[in-house]
Amino acid sequence: MILVLMIGILLLGGIACWLVAQRSAMAARYVALIAVIMAFVIPLGWFIQNKPAITGANKWLVQYQANWIPAFGISFHLAMDGLSFLLIQLTFLLGVLAVLCSWNEIRERSGFYFFNLLWTLAGIAGVFVAMDLFLFYFFWEVMLVPMYFLIAIWGDFNRRYAAYKFFIFTQTGGLLMLLAILALYFIHGQQTGNYTFDYFALLNTTLGGATGRWIMLGFLIAFVIKLPMVPLHNWLPDAHSEAPTAGSLILAGLLLKTGAYGILRFVLPLFPQASAAIAWWAMLLGVVGIVxxxxxxxxxxxLKRLIAYTSVSHMGFVLLGAFAFNEIALQGVVMQLLTHGVSTGALFVMAGMLKERLHTRDINQMGGLWTAMPQMGGLALVFVMASLGLPLLGNFIAEFLILMGSFPVNPVLTVIASVGLVLAALYSLRIAQKVFMGQLQVVSERPADLSAREWIIMACLTAAIICLGLYPQPVFDLVKGAFFVTGYQLPVAGVSN
Amino acid sequence: MVLAMAAVVVILLIAFRASHTVIQVTGFVMMCGVVLAMWFVRDTLPREIPPLLVVDGMAALFTGLIIFSVLVVGLLSYIYFEEREENPKEYYILLFLATLGSAILTISRHFVSFFIGLELLSVSLYALIAYLRNRNNAVEAGVKYLVLAALSSAFLLFGMALIYMETGSMEFTAIAKALDAGGASVLFIMGLGLIVVAIGFKLALVPFHLWAADVYQGAPAPVTAFIATVSKIGVFAVLVRFALAIHLQQNTLAVTIFTVIAIACMIVGNVLALMQQNVKRLLAYSSIAHFGYLLVAFLSGNAGVGAGVFYLLAYSITLLAAFGIITLLSTRRRDADELSGYRGLFWRSPLMAAIFTVALFSLAGIPLTAGFPAKFFILTAGVQQHMWLLAVVLVLTSVMGLFYYLRIISTLFAAPPITPLKERTLHPFFYFATTASLVVLMVLLGYLGVYPSFIVENVREFLLIH
Structure with a gap:
């Protein structure tokens, strides 16, 4: 029930924002903030109160099921395990920060803005907990449309182009996924006589070689477009750089994660053989993405495009780890999802703050800002270091585990992927150098340092990334069950070629 | 029910001397009466009126859909024609005659009633399209439709004659029997082909679609809505009945032809719509594409009828909402059909823009709107029958469709130009009523999008009545 409550609060909160904004924009901001904080606190509070033990047998923390369209075997089935719980917490943490960082940035039509923001968050949260494939597709689209508006209305100069591209890319993938879902539905129905979209029922479908591969590809394409994997990453730099700050934060921090989540939750468990068959190619493309x-x-x-491309690189690690098929790598993947959400999110927030002050995203026009804004410079350095994988910060753990897990599977690709870390150091340090070091370029007015609101945002993110880096064990415990108990066995040594 | 139908028209024929408002209200009440009557006679279905007509569950569904659409079209017409200060009395007679024609199509099971219905529909449409005589576009569109429709009627008659010659009957079931006994001869296939041409023309299927854009653009907005919904529903209904009777879906040649037509519709419709600057033309091309989607349901035979009905319902509601917006925004001199006129509509009148946006999302098949389950059911029907080619084309062309719907939507939300002066609304009550009904349509779209099972169940129940 708490899952329904959590999504319901966001949806209602969004409508409330829209209505309230006609009176005062300030009220809409507070409504949005309160709604997201409530959505954040509810599952967290529930978790702390019940301290559910995650054992092998009972990995689902909470479930909710109701009939929706019984004629087609569609139900409103939500469930949360450790993986979903972590990603939901990440969603709402970044959600709160997204509301905070659009506090002053959005000056016009703020009611409609917060409506879209909250509905996107609701869609993302829904994606992470939906256990009915129809419902999953439904949420998949619900998060897409408001995001389109966020980019198309409040974006930068080239926003319409970016919004189109974003929408059409993801929608193509989505529709292919829908086709694959339908095919799976009918194959399962013919095998068992039970026509249903329920995830747990469909897990028992046995799929033959060619059919299984085609259906798997339908899912995979949708997810790797979102991830994004290299030949399909085209939409990402445009969408990220044109979106408003909160939009980039959500895109980088959360939307990309839905793709990875889809691979972990659907592609691997539903099609173990088919995914083992293409694992080599997936890993190769992952490595290509990294480099x-x-x-x-x-x-x-x-600056924003730069950060966007670092996402492409980081998500390559996710693809590499996900198709390595062993626990260490998969743990690393989940860790990478969380830490990338936090660190890249922080960099985008930072880029937004700089743009608010300097009215440019061009790093050639920045430089020497450390003297003007030492606080921001220091914090920026933390996240730049996180991005290049410095030990003690979360990203290090994630990338280390992924590399460690995939080395026995495919040493050559892993070695090439490690080279990516060196390149990461290059581009990360370049951010720090170009923006904060050197001569102060802005002469006319000294940009102000962080305000209290911005301090809160950055402090949350910094605390999160350091905690994840110093003590990642709780994360591992939470997701431990997620990969093994769903009724699928990891294909051992299924990786050939 | 047939009687109820006829009664409406007769009463309106008498009423045409009264004022505009009276006609409007009477028409409205009558239509509601028909809907109620349908509800009550449901238990007595099916009823046959041999040899021409049969009223079964499917007919009731399609007729209900038609009546519902006409209700909305009637409401839209009032405000549209009142502002144009032309004499609209004959308009209503024509409108209801056309409705009658369309309704006859849904219940006909004989070539004679088929042809009567179709002619009744087309002849009224000639006049309706060109109703605003002082507009060049309208007259041009009317003449175009007249010439092509007359030609297609000739095709239809010739096709019927050929089939009659081969099978010795004009009744659908008897034709099917003769066909089972003797197999399909060349002449029969030819006759069938000619009928397909005529039907293809009426439904604006590619390659018989050339009239669509001009007629949509030239006709008054409510009439366009009428053509797009009522007339197409009627023709589609008779096509389904005929095809089910003679088991068209088991004939490989026919299936191939319809597959090619469906694919052509989806591709041509969507491609031509891509760069349109005129909203009415854009909707015309998009409706070509939509009938391509609908043919996918049609091709899956019995299983697809339910999906088809649901799709038509969603499609009608959506188009009516969209044309309602166009009607309300139209000024006295011209229809609001230029895309540039919609720039920043959301910031000028959020309600209108919201309705239009929901309608467009529904056309594009985005969840939370009726278009999504509709497209989903069609895909389901297609996948179930293993029509992979059609399903994949449907998916890919939908993406194409997304592009132009998004183009309109992003125009709606773009920064507004200098606000033009608001015209005084002439009829506050009807203006309000129309807006309210559009809001109802929007809510319906949302309801169907989120909770389609109620309608799905009912459609199923109705379809079981033979």
Whole structure:
């Protein structure tokens, strides 16, 4: 029930924001803030109160099921395990920060803005807990439409182009996924006589070689577009750089994670053989993403585009780890999802703050800002270091585990992927150097340092990334069950070629 | 029910001397009466009126859909024609005659009633399209429709004659029997082909779609809504009945032809719509594409009828909402059909823009709107029958469709130009009523999008009545 409550609060909160904003924009901000904080606190409070033990047998923390369209075997089935719980907490943490960082940035039509923001968050949360494939697709789309509006209305100069591209790319993937879901539905129905979209029932479907591969590809394409994997990453730099700050934060921190979540939750358990068959290619493309993203990031002059390409690079690790099929790598993948959400989110917030002050995203026009804003410079350095994988910070753990897990599976690719870490150091340090070091370029007015509101945002993120880096064990405990008990066995040594 | 139908028209024929408002209200009440009557006679279904007509569950569904659409179209017409200060009395007669024609199509099971219905529909439409005589576009559109429709009627008659020659009967079931006994001869196939041409013309299927854009653009907005919904529903209904009777879906040649037509519709419709600057033309091309989708349901035979009905319902509500907006925004001199006129509508009148946005999302098949389950059911029907090619084309062309719907939507939300002066609304009550009904349509779209099972169940129940 708490899952319904959590999503319901966001949806209602969104409508309330829209209505309230006609009276005062300030009230809409507070309504949005309160709604997201409530959504954040409810599952967290529930978790602390019940301290559910995650054992092998009972990995689902909470479930909710109701009939929706019984004629087609569609039910409103939500469930949460350790993986979902972590990602939901990440969603709402970043959600709170997204509301805070659009506090002053959004000056016009703020009611409609917060409506879209909250509905996107509701869609993302829904994606993480939906256990009915129809419902999953439904939420998948619900998060898409408001995001489109966020980019198309409040974005930067080139916003319409970016919003189109974003929408059409993801929608293509989504529709292919829908087709695959339907195919799975009918194959399962023909095998068992029970036509249903329920995740747990569909897990028992046996799929033959070619059919299984096609259906798996339908899912996989949708997810790797979101992730994004290299040949399909085209939409990402545009969408990230044109979106308003909160939009970039949500895109980088959360939307990309839905793709990875989809691979972990659906592609691997539903199609173990088919995914083992393409594992080599997936890992290869992951590595290509790591190197290519890093190289492109190094070449950018637009700060937000630069950060966007680092996402491509980091998500390559996710693909590499997910298809390595062993627990260490998968633990690393989950860790990477969390830490990338926090660290890249922080960098985007920082870019937004800089843009608010300097009215540019061009790093050639920045420089020497440390003297003007030492506080921001110091914090920026933390996240730059996180991004390049410095030990003590979360990203290190994640990337280390992924590399460790995939080395026995495919040493060559892993070695190439490790080179990506060197490139990461290159582009990360370039951010710090170009923006904060050197001569102060802005002469006319000294930009102000962080305000109290911005301090809160950055402090939350910094605390999160350091905690994840110093004591990641709770995360591992939580997701431990997630990979093994769903009724699927990890294909051992299924990786050939 | 047939009687109820006829009664409406007769009473309106008498009423045409009264004022506009009276006609409007009477028409409204009558239509509500028909809907109620349908509800009560449901238990007595099916009823046959041999040899021409049969009223079964499917007919009732399609007729209900038609009546519902006409209700809305009637409401839209009032405000549209009142502002144009032309004499609208004949308009209503024509409108209801066309409705009658369409309703006859849904219940016909004989070539004679098929042809009567179709002619009744087309002849009224000639006049309706060109109703605003002083507009060049309208007259051009009317003449275009007249010439092409007359031609297609000739095709239809010739096709019927050929089939009659081969099978010796004009009744659908008898034709099917003769067909089972003797198999399909060349002449029969030819006759079938000619009928398909005529039907394809009426439904604006590719390659018989050339009239669609011009007629949509030239006709008054409510009439366009009428063509897009009522007339197409009627023709589609008779097509389904005919096809089910003679088991068209088991004939490989016919299936191939319809598959090619469906794919052509989806591709051509969506491609032509991509760059349109005129909203009415854009909707015309998009409706071509939508009938391509609908053919996917049609091709899956019995299983697809339910999906088809649901799709038509969602599609009608959506289009009516969209054309309602166009009607309300139209000024006295011209229809609001230029895309540039919609710039920043959301910031000028949020309600209108919200309705329009929901309608467009529904056309694009985005969840939370009726278009999503509708497209989903069609895909389900297609996948179930293993029509992978059609399903994949449907998916890919939907993405294309998304592009132009998004183009309109982003125009709606773009920064507004200098606000033009608001015209004084002439009829506050009807203006209000129309807006309210559009809001109801929007809510319906949302309701169907989130909770379609109620309608799905009912459609199923109705379809079981043979």
């Amino acid at each position: 290519y993203g890093a190289l492109l990031a190094f070449a950018q002059t637009d």
